[in-house]
Amino acid sequence: MRPRLLVLRALGLGDLLAGVPALRALRRAFPGYETVLAAPEQLAAPAAASGAVDTLLPASAPGRAVPARLDWAGPPPEVAVDLHGKGPSSHLLLHRMRPGRLLAFAHPGTPGIAGPEWTPDEHERVRWCRLLEWYGIPADPDDLLLPAPEAASPFPGAVLVHPGAESAARRWPAERYAEVVRELLRRGHRVALTGGPGEDALVRRIADAAAGTTGATGAPGPATALPAASGAPPAAGVPERVPSATRAATAPGGADTAATADATRTASDPQAAGSRTNDPSTAGTTAPGGAGTAATADEGPAGDGASVAVGSHLARVPGAPDAPGYCTARAAVTGEAGAPHARVPGAGGAASGAGASAGVGRRPTAVGDPGARLRVFAGGLPYERLAALVAGAAAVVSGDTGIAHLAVAYGTPSVTLFGPVPPRWWGPPRGARHVVLWHPGPPGDPHGREPDPLLLRIRPADVLTALSDHPEVPRP
Structure with a gap:
């Protein structure tokens, strides 16, 4: 033995x-x-x-x-x-x-x-x-890519939008997701809406709202005008859009310095503000295996880092030096080969066999066209199907949830919306492939029952700009 x-x-x-x-x-x-x-x-x-x-x-x-x-x-x-x-x-x-x-x-x-x-x-x-x-064990924090799934994507080349989150504090309003989906359809994108267990009503609400200006054949109707930026204060509940000319307004090294790469999210340490916790005395987490990515259980900070966009996407303080945990917004992404798959005896859904590591970091080519411009994948997909959908997507748009980590693992371009937990704790790694939208501010309650104020400052126009400006997201 x-x-x-x-x-x-x-x-x-x-x-x-x-x-x-x-x-x-x-x-x-x-x-x-x-x-x-x-x-x-x-x-x-x-x-x-x-x-x-x-x-x-x-x-x-x-x-x-x-x-x-x-x-x-x-x-x-x-x-x-x-x-x-x-x-x-x-x-x-x-x-x-x-x-x-x-x-x-x-x-x-x-x-x-x-x-x-x-x-x-x-x-x-x-x-x-x-x-x-x-303990003397060498470890590389960037060794995180997974081999490409063997299964084909059920809807290749679509922009995957995942609106769910384990708590309301990290759940962007459904009507804003619907506005993003509606505009993506108008621009000619295909869109896949996904939801985890218990999120069917949320996903259907967004799909119905997005289809409100879409004809029965799937051809999009007139675009809904996005709010224009202005110098006036935003209306209650409407996130302020930071014009691109003012995105890099803070001093080098300040809170608005974009492109944080290696972050952590605090778990249940009661002294760590905004920490995610698995302590049973705290509220709001997903069921095991769900999309949520809380941190340590009895315990304290635990997280993941990213490129930060202040108000919109990929901003950086001009002339700010690259420091540990920070990166230039347009830095290249380097993939590395991982170890071969290990099969889990007795556990369903074991991965592919040895040799699969050759596909690490590669995304399947989108082939064929299922026809529908908008498809809904509700009820929580089995992992193999979800992995194939993420790996074959043109981009993934979501909050700070497990599916954002899955996009990183499969090298799929992503736009992730942060609110109560700063992306320096749980955002994606450095590079231009993964974009974080976040307004700097004091950490909030990640298990709150209302959307976090920092999350609400993100507008649909910010998400759409991040996608349209992304160098790896194909245009329809």
Whole structure:
């Protein structure tokens, strides 16, 4: 029997994808071990696609809390790694497994565990790679691309719009998504609307509203005029549009410096403002495997970084030096080959076999035309179909959710809308391929019951401009 390595990350899809660099580092450090990932069973397919997991041990908890127990069989693991949170609950869960070694962040509640200090303001991918490097395990935060899916896209070449989010605070208003979809159709784009479990009504509402100016044959009707920028204050609930001439108004290194690359989102650290939490005492998260990408469970900041657009898209302070975590807005994107797929025994949806890594970072060519200009994919697609749809899309438009991470993993151009959680915690990596729309301001409550004020400052015109100006999004 091979020695076993147990990794705890019982969170959502976006969290798993943000943890891929650390998982691959562990695979390289322990090549002869069976890597067992404790995570929701719905994540078996993306876990296999990472090429870094052999077996998925189903594990989850209501409200994304730390699981009470793990159904581990056999002798204790030789190594256990806490990629779930800052402790102490997740530390103690693994400690009860009596592993030979336990790798985790230091925490006063578990003084017997030596590890690095938890840093609240740190990008999620960077955080977990830093944890491993403290233990002498080299890790590359940019090792995150997945092999291209084997399945064909059900609607290739469409702009994929995903309006859902785990909480209202991060959910852009449906009528604004409808305005974006309507204008994309008018311009000749095909549009795929997707929704997770429980989001059918939201997706249908947007589809119906977008079709209000579209003929029965799918030919778009007259465009709805987008609000023009003006010097007057915006009406209540309407996000202010920052004219391009004023996007880079702050001093170099200030909050409006665009193109942040490596960010982190804070989880349940009560002292970290705007943190995403999996602590059961806090509100609003998605079901396991859903689109939400909350952070660490009992615990604290955890996140992912991106190119930031202030008010519109890809702004940068002229002359600002490139610093760690920042990048030039038009920097090239470099893909790298990943490890071959690992099949997850006994877990449905295992990925393709060895050799699939040759397709890492490539997007399938859009072939054929299903005919309809607008297609709705509701109810939560199986991962394989969702992955193919994302990988074959012309672009992905969404809030700060798991599907934004999936677009990054498959190298699909994306426009991501941020509000209560700054993109320096969870945005996409550096480069022009992934655009973030965000108005700088103090972090809000990511689990709030109303859309965050910073999110509401983003207007449909900002999203449409980001898409039309994107160098990789094809024109119809």
